Amino acid sequence: QVQLVESGGGLVQAGDSLRLSCAASGFTFSNYAMSWYRQAPGKERELVAAITRAGGITNYADSVKGRFTISRDNAKNTVYLQMNSLKPEDTAVYYCNANYLGIVDYWGKGTLVTVSS
Numbered sequence: 001q002v003q004l005v006e007s008g009g010g011l012v013q014a015g016d017s018l019r020l021s022c023a024a025s026g027f028t029f030s031n032y033a034m035s036w037y038r039q040a041p042g043k044e045r046e047l048v049a050a051i052t053r054a055g056g057i058t059n060y061a062d063s064v065k066g067r068f069t070i071s072r073d074n075a076k077n078t079v080y081l082q083m084n085s086l087k088p089e090d091t092a093v094y095y096c097n098a099n100y101l102g103i104v105d106y107w108g109k110g111t112l113v114t115v116s117s
Helices: none
Strands: 003-007 010-013 018-025 033-039 046-051 058-060 068-073 078-083 092-100 104-107 111-116
Touching: 003 092, 018 033, 018 092, 018 111, 033 068, 033 078, 046 068, 046 078, 058 068
Parallel strands: 010 111
Antiparallel strands: 003 018, 018 078, 033 046, 033 092, 046 058, 068 078, 092 104, 092 111
16 A cells, blocks of 8 residues: 655754655655645644655755755655754654645655754
């Protein structure tokens, strides 16, 4: 069955770094655009970063540009989110998303990132 399993979240201090991973299985990973979303308490889920199927194009929310980097390894069926210079406002549950041509959407269960000031 389809699975997206996020890992790498945790409690860090402002200015620290974290690397999130999302391991995919049950579908042809290289056919799917991948994204990271996040949802902070009391807020709507928002797009953080996205990467095309081959990894040639990336897109970021303005709030994370220059600090976060999305990448993927199609041989390992994994997408990553490198998060540097973390801020308290980055505190959220981070979700992995796989999308096929806007037709099919898969979601992971999320991993919690907490940034203390």
